[in-house]
Amino acid sequence: MKIGILGATGYTGHELIRILRGHSEAEIVYLGSSGSAGQKIADIYPGLNEIVDNNLESDQEVPEEIEVLFCALPHGITAGRAEKYLDRQIKVIDLGADFRLKDKNIYEAWYKTSHASPHLLAEAVYGIPELNRAEIAGKRLIANPGCYPTATQLALVPLLKDKLLKSDSIIVDAKSGVSGAGRGTNLGVHFSEVNENFKAYGVATHRHTPEIEQELSKAAGEDILINFTPHLVPMTRGILTTIYASAAEGVEEGDLLQSWQTVYADEQFVHQMPGGEWPQTKYAYGSNHVFMQLKLDKRTGRVILVAALDNLVKGASGQAVQNMNILFGLPEETGLKTNGMWP
Ligand SMILES: NC(=O)C1=CN([C@@H]2O[C@H](COP(=O)(O)OP(=O)(O)OC[C@H]3O[C@@H](n4cnc5c(N)ncnc54)[C@H](OP(=O)(O)O)[C@@H]3O)[C@@H](O)[C@H]2O)C=CC1
Ligand SMILES: CC(=O)N[C@@H](CCC(=O)OP(=O)(O)O)C(=O)O
Incomplete structure (x- = not known):
């Protein structure tokens, strides 16, 4: 699967990179950035130097080949962009809150901002696989829950x-x-x-x-x-x-x-x-x-x-990858098999 990440320089973006590097079916082909396009991800996270050599690209130019796009962005940004990705047959997994609340009025009251694409709220699937696996399969827009x-x-x-x-x-x-x-x-x-x-x-x-x-x-x-x-x-x-x-x-x-x-x-x-x-x-x-x-x-x-x-894992990026695995009919644990670190 050809994967893109928006917000790659953030914590959940870094966690997506970490997890997806251990995913047998995933190829990260695009890291989109609003503030650091042109730099390498390793310029932001030197710990990735010689491990990941992707360049950060403009977050406005998601390449044609992308099949799934993780949006690890602050609230409110993905809602304004999701439709154009969906129109291109890209599956969108939003790590933010833009599609979690089904009622636009409740969203607007609690987030204190208007919702840019309320017509997509009904279609978005709230993704906790253990509780609604069947609803996730085959969908194109996943609202990845909060931690x-x-x-x-x-x-x-x-x-x-x-x-x-x-x-x-x-x-x-x-x-x-x-x-x-x-x-x-x-x-x-x-x-x-x-x-x-x-x-x-x-x-x-x-x-x-x-x-x-x-x-x-x-x-x-x-x-x-x-x-x-x-x-x-x-x-x-x-x-x-x-x-x-x-x-x-x-x-x-x-x-x-x-x-x-x-x-x-x-x-x-x-x-x-x-x-x-x-x-x-x-x-x-x-x-x-x-x-x-x-x-x-x-x-x-x-x-x-x-x-x-x-x-950052089950509360965000791990769950997002679990949802992606379901969307693509892969074993759910692909890329996620590791146990916790101890001590
Ligand atoms: N941290 C957590 O534990 C969890 C986070 N989430 C949600 O996931 C999303 C990402 O969170 P997280 O990775 O922690 O956030 P960060 O603040 O660490 O990273 C967000 C990234 O979004 C990009 N970005 C794009 N546009 C803007 C903008 N206008 N203002 C600020 N940043 C922008 C930035 O990257 P660039 O400049 O490269 O574009 C930035 O690095 C959020 O919606 C958050 O609520 C959900 C569950 C848990
Ligand atoms: C410690 C801390 O500040 N946590 C965040 C929640 C993180 C999260 O789940 O993010 P969403 O905003 O995507 O739901 C908070 O309370 O705002």
């Missing part, structure tokens, strides 16, 4: 589908490494502000809230609202999400575990941890794997669910 939403939905969707939770009781307490904010600098990710520090942000206002609610509502068959509180942790990669929800009447811990088991037993990237073990971000570091555990606290009737993944 917090991936972890949260993998934990909650089976339980909501099986009506095992009180749907008005969900609290998502999530923590992310700093690479989740991308490579562009701002004061909030400055070393001195992040190191030896731990803070909540986007409280009751984070744009992943409607994305998670949309997909949980679909699973539950009813409107769901959540409390979602993200936190920034002084580490480079990783998402750990801790979710609290009341169990439905009469539900036992075994019912909850069975629900996960039914959906994930044959999945190669989603792992229910052995009893007594709890997820750690480092289990997933650098890999497309997700680790999950749950417990029903019988004293309170609340279920506590924990999921850990790497925001």
Whole structure:
């Protein structure tokens, strides 16, 4: 497959390059850049020197031969360009949020900008393969989910589908490494502000809230609202999400575990941890794997669910490659077989 990447100089762009170099069917033929065209990618990331010799090209001139284009761009840019790529039979995988929300008004309210191609929203497929593999196959426009939403939905969707939770009781307490904010600098990710520090942000206002609610509502068959509180942790990669929800009447811990088991037993990237073990971000570091555990606290009737993944892999570029593999009928694990780094 001939592959192009827009936003190649960003963190998810670099992660796409890293993963696709280990992909037996992928050939990166185009790295598009708005700010660094004419340079080599190794000028930006000297660690790639003598490993990847692609030049960065203008992001306005996607070559004819491209079959799949990863758009690893800030929100709002892909929406204005996707149609021209689709018209050329290029499959588009958007790592940003432009096509994740189905309702243009909700997008515009949370992203505080108008949507450039609302007519494509219905066609775009929200791509978490473990939850909607059949919808992804054969499509041409994939909305690759956000990192917090991936972890949260993998934990909650089976339980909501099986009506095992009180749907008005969900609290998502999530923590992310700093690479989740991308490579562009701002004061909030400055070393001195992040190191030896731990803070909540986007409280009751984070744009992943409607994305998670949309997909949980679909699973539950009813409107769901959540409390979602993200936190920034002084580490480079990783998402750990801790979710609290009341169990439905009469539900036992075994019912909850069975629900996960039914959906994930044959999945190669989603792992229910052995009893007594709890997820750690480092289990997933650098890999497309997700680790999950749950417990029903019988004293309170609340279920506590924990999921850990790497925001740049299963939370972004790894999942994007997994989606590409499905689009092209390849084994889903192609290019993604590696386990996490330890320690
Ligand atoms: N970081 C993460 O963990 C995750 C990120 N995402 C999403 O993936 C997308 C890419 O994220 P990430 O790689 O972290 O972001 P970065 O900020 O690291 O990189 C984005 C890249 O986009 C390019 N770009 C093009 N136009 C613009 C513009 N107007 N302003 C700024 N950059 C521009 C830049 O490359 P150039 O100058 O070469 O064009 C830049 O390097 C975003 O939509 C993000 O929300 C999703 C899940 C997780
Ligand atoms: C730590 C950090 O800043 N994380 C990012 C989320 C990254 C992500 O998932 O990106 P999308 O914007 O594509 O959904 C944030 O909270 O904005």
